[in-house]
Amino acid sequence: MAVIEVTDLRKRYAELTVLDGVSFSVEEGEIFGVLGPNGTGKTTAVECVEGLRRPDSGTIRVLGLDPVRDARRLREQIGVQLQQTQLPENLKVWEALDLYASFYANPRDWRELLAEWGLGDKRDTRFGKLSGGQRQRLFIALALVGNPRVAFLDELTTGLDPQARRATWELIKQVRASGVTVVLVSHFMDEVEELCDRVAVLNRGRVVALDSPSGLLGGEHRMRFTVKEGDLGGLADVPGVAGVTRTGDRVVVTGRGDFATAVTAYLARHGVLVSDLRIDKRTLDEAFTALTGRSFDDN
Numbered sequence: 001m002a003v004i005e006v007t008d009l010r011k012r013y014a015e016l017t018v019l020d021g022v023s024f025s026v027e028e029g030e031i032f033g034v035l036g037p038n039g040t041g042k043t044t045a046v047e048c049v050e051g052l053r054r055p056d057s058g059t060i061r062v063l064g065l066d067p068v069r070d071a072r073r074l075r076e077q078i079g080v081q082l083q084q085t086q087l088p089e090n091l092k093v094w095e096a097l098d099l100y101a102s103f104y105a106n107p108r109d110w111r112e113l114l115a116e117w118g119l120g121d122k123r124d125t126r127f128g129k130l131s132g133g134q135r136q137r138l139f140i141a142l143a144l145v146g147n148p149r150v151a152f153l154d155e156l157t158t159g160l161d162p163q164a165r166r167a168t169w170e171l172i173k174q175v176r177a178s179g180v181t182v183v184l185v186s187h188f189m190d191e192v193e194e195l196c197d198r199v200a201v202l203n204r205g206r207v208v209a210l211d212s213p214s215g216l217l218g219g220e221h222r223m224r225f226t227v228k229e230g231d232l233g234g235l236a237d238v239p240g241v242a243g244v245t246r247t248g249d250r251v252v253v254t255g256r257g258d259f260a261t262a263v264t265a266y267l268a269r270h271g272v273l274v275s276d277l278r279i280d281k282r283t284l285d286e287a288f289t290a291l292t293g294r295s296f297d298d299n
């Protein structure tokens with residue numbers, strides 16, 4: 001069942017068209033990633049879905065509700081991760097959780113959340129005194145305190161060290177396992193690959209790809225080798241081979257499926273002698289660059 005359905009979403013700020021006909025749907029219980037270069041409309045799209053911004057046109061349904069018309073009812077059922085500066089410095093950790101829990105009819109026990117998110121000993125610490133990582137974990141706990149059916153997480157692990165990131169990923173998997181649908185805006189490829197069931201890649205206000213992380217990779221791999229001796233004439237026609245590039249004696253063959261076995265057989269059959277043979281998978285960064293024309297690291 002789709003818990004979020006977005007159809008032909010459009011939004012302009014004065015002369016700037018930010019969303020230019022965005023459509024996607026999110027299935028119940030999945031972790032759905034939203035990726036894209038900076039300024040490409042991710043936050044605008046997600047905030048329209050949350051009911052925080054009003055689209056110019058298009059249809060949005062979240063749990064069957066219209067985020068503008070049914071804003072109150074929707075707020076009861078979704079959790080939104082705050083951005084860095086949205087809590088008073090003097091507020092204590094427990095006070096923040098208690099306050100946010102009071103907004104909901106059926107909140108979780110925030111003491112449990114404190115323990116789950118490793119903030120048990122920070123209960124009485126003021127927000128202003130928390131480290132970046134502790135703030136981040138508090139924001140996630142606050143997004144979950146209302147017992148939401150859908151959680152929106154933006155920059156989930158920004159500011160966390162590698163160990164804390166891994167721990168956070170495990171907890172997010174548990175959140176999914178408990179039946180909560182998660183929408184994740186992320187700037188980290190490894191995070192998307194590890195967590196997301198499906199990903200929408202936005203570029204210039206449009207969805208340019210919507211697939212699983214492995215689907216985005218397209219199953220395409222690359223084989224590299226050095227030719228010592230022999231003729232590569234018919235290599236491009238070998239089943240599964242998508243392309244052959246030769247620079248001097250260095251050759252790169254791209255292809256899908258089990259093309260490497262077919263290429264190796266071809267080389268043996270034609271007496272081609274090669275060395276330094278390597279096979280590598282296309283990375284999600286490369287897929288992203290191919291889709292958006294921008295490197296993910298430039299973001």
Ligand SMILES: Nc1ncnc2c1ncn2[C@@H]1O[C@H](COP(=O)(O)OP(=O)(O)OP(=O)(O)O)[C@@H](O)[C@H]1O
Nearest residue numbers: 013014016018036037038039040041042043044045
């Ligand atoms: N309230 C606003 N008024 C005018 N322009 C805005 C407003 N909000 C966003 N923009 C512009 O719209 C574009 C898209 O912004 P948005 O924050 O949705 O992108 P994003 O993909 O989330 O970017 P980032 O990855 O940097 O968070 C940007 O050029 C931004 O400057």
